[in-house]
Amino acid sequence: MAQTLRLLSRRDVSDSAYVLRLERGDFSFAPGQYLTLGEAGGAETREYSIYSGMQDPYLEVLIKEVAGGSVSRRLRRLAPGSELRCDGPFGFFTLGNGLADRLADEHADRPLLWVATGTGIAPFHSFVTSYGDLDYLLLHGVRAPSECYEREAYPAERYLACVSEPNAAMPGPAEHRSFAGRVTAYLRHHAVAAGTRCFLCGNSAMIFEVFDLLKRQGVPSADIAAEVYF
Amino acid sequence: MTYRVIALGCQMNISDSERVASVLQGAGYREAEREEDADILGVVACSVRQKAIDRIYSKIHEWNGWKAQRPLLTFVSGCILPEDERKFLRLFDLVFRIDDLPRLPELVRTYGVPVPVPSGVEPQRSVTLQHADDFWAIAPRYQSPHAAYVPIQNGCDKFCTFCAVPYTRGREVSRPAADILGEVTRLVENGYRTITLLGQNVNSYGKGLGDAGSAAGTPAFPTFAELLDEVGDVADTAAHRVWVYFTSPHPSDMSGDVLDAIAAHPSLAKQVHLPLQSGDDRVLIRMNRNYRLEDYRKIVGDIRDRLPTATLFTDLIVGFCGETEEQFAATREAMEEFRYHMAFIAAYSPRPGAAGSRWDDDVPQSEKKRRLHVLSEVLQRTALAHHERQVGATVDVFVEAEDRQPGLLLARTEGRIPVRLAGDAALVGSIVPATVTAARPLSLAAELSAAHTLAAAPAAAG
Numbered sequence: 001m002a003q004t005l006r007l008l009s010r011r012d013v014s015d016s017a018y019v020l021r022l023e024r025g026d027f028s029f030a031p032g033q034y035l036t037l038g039e040a041g042g043a044e045t046r047e048y049s050i051y052s053g054m055q056d057p058y059l060e061v062l063i064k065e066v067a068g069g070s071v072s073r074r075l076r077r078l079a080p081g082s083e084l085r086c087d088g089p090f091g092f093f094t095l096g097n098g099l100a101d102r103l104a105d106e107h108a109d110r111p112l113l114w115v116a117t118g119t120g121i122a123p124f125h126s127f128v129t130s131y132g133d134l135d136y137l138l139l140h141g142v143r144a145p146s147e148c149y150e151r152e153a154y155p156a157e158r159y160l161a162c163v164s165e166p167n168a169a170m171p172g173p174a175e176h177r178s179f180a181g182r183v184t185a186y187l188r189h190h191a192v193a194a195g196t197r198c199f200l201c202g203n204s205a206m207i208f209e210v211f212d213l214l215k216r217q218g219v220p221s222a223d224i225a226a227e228v229y230f
Numbered sequence: 231m232t233y234r235v236i237a238l239g240c241q242m243n244i245s246d247s248e249r250v251a252s253v254l255q256g257a258g259y260r261e262a263e264r265e266e267d268a269d270i271l272g273v274v275a276c277s278v279r280q281k282a283i284d285r286i287y288s289k290i291h292e293w294n295g296w297k298a299q300r301p302l303l304t305f306v307s308g309c310i311l312p313e314d315e316r317k318f319l320r321l322f323d324l325v326f327r328i329d330d331l332p333r334l335p336e337l338v339r340t341y342g343v344p345v346p347v348p349s350g351v352e353p354q355r356s357v358t359l360q361h362a363d364d365f366w367a368i369a370p371r372y373q374s375p376h377a378a379y380v381p382i383q384n385g386c387d388k389f390c391t392f393c394a395v396p397y398t399r400g401r402e403v404s405r406p407a408a409d410i411l412g413e414v415t416r417l418v419e420n421g422y423r424t425i426t427l428l429g430q431n432v433n434s435y436g437k438g439l440g441d442a443g444s445a446a447g448t449p450a451f452p453t454f455a456e457l458l459d460e461v462g463d464v465a466d467t468a469a470h471r472v473w474v475y476f477t478s479p480h481p482s483d484m485s486g487d488v489l490d491a492i493a494a495h496p497s498l499a500k501q502v503h504l505p506l507q508s509g510d511d512r513v514l515i516r517m518n519r520n521y522r523l524e525d526y527r528k529i530v531g532d533i534r535d536r537l538p539t540a541t542l543f544t545d546l547i548v549g550f551c552g553e554t555e556e557q558f559a560a561t562r563e564a565m566e567e568f569r570y571h572m573a574f575i576a577a578y579s580p581r582p583g584a585a586g587s588r589w590d591d592d593v594p595q596s597e598k599k600r601r602l603h604v605l606s607e608v609l610q611r612t613a614l615a616h617h618e619r620q621v622g623a624t625v626d627v628f629v630e631a632e633d634r635q636p637g638l639l640l641a642r643t644e645g646r647i648p649v650r651l652a653g654d655a656a657l658v659g660s661i662v663p664a665t666v667t668a669a670r671p672l673s674l675a676a677e678l679s680a681a682h683t684l685a686a687a688p689a690a691a692g
């Protein structure tokens with residue numbers, strides 16, 4: 001349902017990425033879904049995955065300010081208290097809905113592989129915040145460690161940054177591991193276990209490559225859900 | 231006062247324009263024979279397709295030219311993108327969202343009435359409130375006495391990344407089943423031969439509504455399969471043959487019970503439109519189509535098992551953002567595999583508002599044309615093979631209209647395959663048996679069966 005929601009706060013999670021916290025209103029969603037957001041009164045809206053959890057009293061989205069982009073730049077400059085036009089929730093990228101439906105019902109105990117690039121980590125953050133006790137491995141494709149947005153949210157053994165820029169040092173909590181190379185390089189050397197349900201989110205180049213790779217490893221396409229940002 | 235409304239676009243626009251006409255009649259306006267004679271001129275159109283946009287502009291420029299000679303009020307509605315709404319306000323007197331149709335008489339009445347408004351504020355010429363219930367309540371003035379469109383669902387929440395419908399028509403709203411059944415019953419009683427249930431996403435009808443609005447145990451919104459069952463019950467018992475169609479469905483909501491309902495009712499036409507869009511899973515992912523080729527293949531298998539006589543139609547897009555030659559080849563192979571009777575094939579063009587419109591439209595136009603041509607050839611071949619098997623068979627056809635060529639009629643089989651046949655114009659509007667004499671790539675030629683070669687009144691046929 002379209003509604004106007006007030007911006008509560010913004011926190012920067014890197015030089016270019018930030019989390020907007022909005023009042024929740026009567027917005028209900030399933031983790032993994034997205035909403036559309038724009039300035040109240042403005043003509044343009046964009047899609048953003050919901051970052052916060054189902055039980056949180058607020059809504060959050062994780063946005064990267066895109067160079068030359070229009071909405072992602074303007075949203076960053078809004079002051080707390082500003083009104084935002086918000087519609088949704090939309091999308092099928094959920095653990096128990098749409099394409100994943102039959103999987104969720106029949107195979108609730110199957111392991112999960114989550115692959116994200118950049119802000120594509122947002123729906124996974126919502127999964128983790130909403131549901132306890134999921135058996136997942138999250139591969140986060142980033143150019144540099146600064147893009148490991150709020151990785152403290154994930155237990156060290158479940159989050160693996162795949163850093164594509166050569167020689168990028170990995171500061172931060174020592175227990176957080178990282179892999180030097182892209183997510184596809186990691187997956188090429190670590191085949192997924194049979195029965196794994198795979199969720200891919202972020203840019204289409206990564207999604208297509210990983211999709212092909214998983215198919216070659218024998219994952220049926222029905223076990224691969226994906227959300228393309230661009 | 232008289233009006234004339236024209237529809238530019240798809241069946242949904244035609245159905246909307248029928249409701250617009252009905253509202254204007256209800257408000258006391260009469261339909262003018264020609265645009266030149268009307269006091270109120272309106273377009274119900276789709277601002278998503280460039281062709282329709284071009285025609286909207288050419289119409290409004292023509293009409294605005296007439297304004298120098300006589301008072302004239304113009305309006306536009308339909309599937310209008312927010313950015314076009316603003317442009318249209320400069321050209322048309324009234325712009326309104328189709329959901330706000332019930333307010334049209336009020337807008338017409340108050341248009342040009344000098345009411346004091348705060349400076350800088352335009353008098354209301356466009357409204358954007360949602361009145362879905364009032365919209366459904368409007369009885370349309372059908373354009374044909376034989377074939378009617380019945381909207382059952384409006385808007386879409388699926389957000390395929392190539393499509394602007396979720397932006398132009400807003401969120402999914404289902405029409406209460408009682409209204410639909412009432413309208414279908416009236417159409418059947420009035421002798422309609424074909425009825426098409428319409429929606430942007432028809433088979434998500436009633437989704438998520440459960441038994442919302444139920445009174446005395448009857449849900450206001452059954453599932454789509456249940457709705458089809460009820461419509462089938464009404465149309466099966468008609469005094470004449472009726473064929474009921476629905477369009478457009480989405481594969482991810484095409485459940486087995488929908489097919490069972492079609493199989494169970496003679497009046498539910500054996501024709502399924504199942505948009506594939508692309509035969510490549512990666513392109514389907516990018517299009518945000520919530521199914522994979524494997525899922526689609528299973529539905530086609532179910533259709534061919536449960537509805538062996540059904541024709542299969544589809545929609546396809548070539549040249550979507552980043553579509554490689556290999557991905558295109560997968561669509562071609564899927565077409566060969568599914569052997570469609572008909573396919574609506576489009577070269578991708580960005581739709582303002584849709585997520586895809588912000589991505590690189592990087593397949594060159596010439597390449598899109600080539601891909602379109604390749605798929606058209608596959609279609610012609612597979613459809614011709616279906617049609618050749620029909621030669622010699624006697625099939626029922628619904629006579630839609632007279633052909634431009636005198637003495638010829640245009641008809642369609644139950645599976646919606648176009649048929650040309652010689653016959654008397656009095657047969658228009660009836661369902662009659664005909665023997666297929668020749669197969670063409672996208673149509674059939676037929677001869678009327680002996681009993682109908684003489685002029686037969688529609689009431690006696692079908």
Ligand SMILES: Cc1cc2nc3c(=O)[nH]c(=O)nc-3n(C[C@H](O)[C@H](O)[C@H](O)COP(=O)(O)OP(=O)(O)OC[C@H]3O[C@@H](n4cnc5c(N)ncnc54)[C@H](O)[C@@H]3O)c2cc1C
Pocket residue numbers: 034046047048049050061062063064065066068069070071072073118119120122227228229230585588589590
């Ligand atoms: C279903 C869906 C969910 C999305 N969820 C998120 C989300 O949770 N967080 C988020 O930051 N974005 C998300 N996006 C992308 C977002 O909707 C916008 O496209 C993005 O914010 C750019 O908008 P803009 O108006 O600033 O740039 P525009 O003026 O629209 O376009 C700028 C260009 O940047 C490209 N682009 C879009 N997103 C990115 C990106 N993240 N990095 C680099 N280039 C990009 C576009 O393809 C376009 O060519 C999502 C997109 C979709 C379709």
Ligand code: SF4
Pocket residue numbers: 386387388389390393394395396430431480
């Ligand atoms: S193409 Fe997709 S977005 Fe457009 S109306 Fe159909 S289901 Fe909805």
